[in-house]
Amino acid sequence: MSSLRAKIQDVFNEPACEQNRGKDAKARNKGCSKPLTPGAAAGGCAFDGAKIVLQPITDVAHLVHGPLACEGNSWDNRGAASSGPTLWRTSLTTDLTELDVVMGQGERKLFKAIREIKEAYGPPAIFVYSTCVTALIGDDIEAVCKRAAEKFGLAVVPVNAPGFVGSKNLGNKLAGEALLEHVIGTAEPDDAGPYDINILGEFNLSGEFWLVKPLLDRLGIRVRACIPGDARYVDIAGAHRARAAMVVCSTALINLARKMDERWDIPFFEGSFYGITDTSDALRNIAELLVKQGADPEILGRTEALIAEEEAIAWKKLAAYQPRLEGKRVLLNTGGVKSWSVVHALMEIGIEIVGTSVKKSTVEDKQRIKQILKDDNHIFDQMAPRELYAMLSEHKADIMLSGGRTQFIALKAKTPWLDINQERQHPYAGYHGMVELVRQIDLAIHNPIWRQLRKPAPWDCQPAVRQELPRTKSETATLHVVQEFAGTTAGDFGDR
Template identity: 55%
Template structure:
């Protein structure tokens, strides 16, 4: 039953939000603000599951539903690949009105066969969407038969949009990995410094700015879940010695599952900014030593951190004059709600407020410690209030996702994308400098002087 598969996700004990709920609230699930009927794209459980698993780049990802489900979800995050581009293919059963009447299981069977014959992937993920879930298509039976027929895993991802929010879909994707993927393979070799990164999706190459730090310390990234991942790498994540949950609201259940089933310690961390990156490296070094790695790993981590932090300070010099003292409104969520606050403060900027939407209690507490005032922690800000804050000059620049960019631009204030639609990587020490550079360029753009000058028909205009 779908409800039986949803229960472990909705009652996730590692989620602080769920721990605070009553039994009745837990049974209701992650639906504090459910998906909006008729919304064009995003925000539903299917969307969350797809964006969590799609970065497994060599697998085939088939969306079982109307073509709009795949069309509205396809490539809406800039998860980069260093190899296969199969994950960029839009594969769907394209259900129509007739399939609603007659059922779509035969169409799904043919779609799986076509994907296997054309692309020969190591595995196929099949995403259940609202329509076939409501009409009763049994994707578990079809996937089981197809796996036996084609001699490879065909994995059902049961996360129809109506069961909850995008975050619920993230966790359903994580549960799918625990139930069907992790533990089904073995690496050729293991080392005392094997690690797993959870809910790191390699947005525009973020992972590639962090992995060289691990390589320098002799730490092996055994299993990325799921940024730039290959299917077989995910199958043996259970052999890691330590793991880090990068976006805790998305896949904290995977971290807990690895710990409870295989004894792998995990922690919540971030690679946004200098302090967060240094803290993540220190924590990994400590956990790995506790698990049996050489004790000098901690000293080597400290030496690398000192070297990188000194280099960051040197590279920051050209940008300090522009950024020092500037006020920032940060409207994002998740671990970015506190980790980017750290980043901006390290640049000498003042954060007037940060959104703690989708943040855990741990993240909210860290944001409060950094900003020292509850009033600087926001939930959702109405567009009108956001416009007023920017128009009145309470902030010099806003950092957010693309949906709120036009509020800033209408207020004639600089704006920079820090969400998944961005085109620049901001992770690690290198990403810290990238972000400083992009903000400096944005703040110094000549357009701001022009839009704040009198128009030719206004008093005070000079040619």
């Protein structure tokens, strides 16, 4: 536990963050995330954050040492995609019970589980995750992992991030520390070159990174390791031989990027692949960093040629949507890097941003939003469901982009909604991803179902007043017969 405490303090003291450097020692030790409320871990605990960062490593066995519920609640927390191995989708847990805790069988059960995974799957590595229960009862997963690695001849990596130590963001960073301590630098690639890079904080949601990687391939840039999206263990083990790195989500793995720069001289920058301008800037920054690290300067010209070609294609496709979407109002209820990158991307085609959430954004993210929107009134830290509903029902936005948790607020307000968080089904990164995002917004806003849904219900409509026309003699006689018949009773018929 003392080693875990030291790691947490080290993560909070992050020199790569300008705001963190400006704090005093007491404020720095508190970190940037809000403390967890006991029993309210739905927003993500440290264990959940560590699992998010490491589970997309696709050929690794991920073993959760704790009760069954911990694995059940964290298994499908990201819609990452794999181009090959499927072992990462296999749910593995020691499934500790009350009897195991009372009898002190946790470590023995963990060792047995590692052996069974080795025999059944033969993975290149096993990641073992500590949880609240096993940390509180004092199971030494680091000692067990070390002994199992010696016994079975494979890498067994302890991930010491029990949920109670902090928020999901802290778990992200502790996962990066585990990679740095036990994985990165343990294998030497035999094909290292001057155009090798690392991408950190890219999760390949819905296969997004597969829209970006072909651009890098055309420039002759090889992704040594994408951490964690569609990653392989051996690639991450050799990631220390990259020449430059790009950090996609700084709140997750900024500590990993900084320490790799300190140990192996791998400079990094923070960028985004959302939107045309941001994608182009990211490609330029990658090329410039590689040149500074010794690559041939001719790559700068090839990069500009590629950017000009891809931007022309993307803008030609987007031209068909601009007349239909220009002036449309979008409410963004998301966070992190998307809070500013998607804002910039949408404004490029004339869409108006009426509000964006900065709930999980860093101070740098918030500053970028202010520079883009030029107005603090469109920025909110957190909006209650009632306020969201009021804003949408009053038609202050034409569509809301958010995660699945708030989709029913939009549907109740009869407002189009598009999933932009980790559960999304469409990739939105790169040039083609931007076109797809705009296409999905257009489909959602102009779906004819909304026109039908917003019509008043038949029982809410006032009945139309009919104009009485003069009746003929035969019609009048028929009416009298009907009225006379309506006034009769069953007894009348019985008497007859």
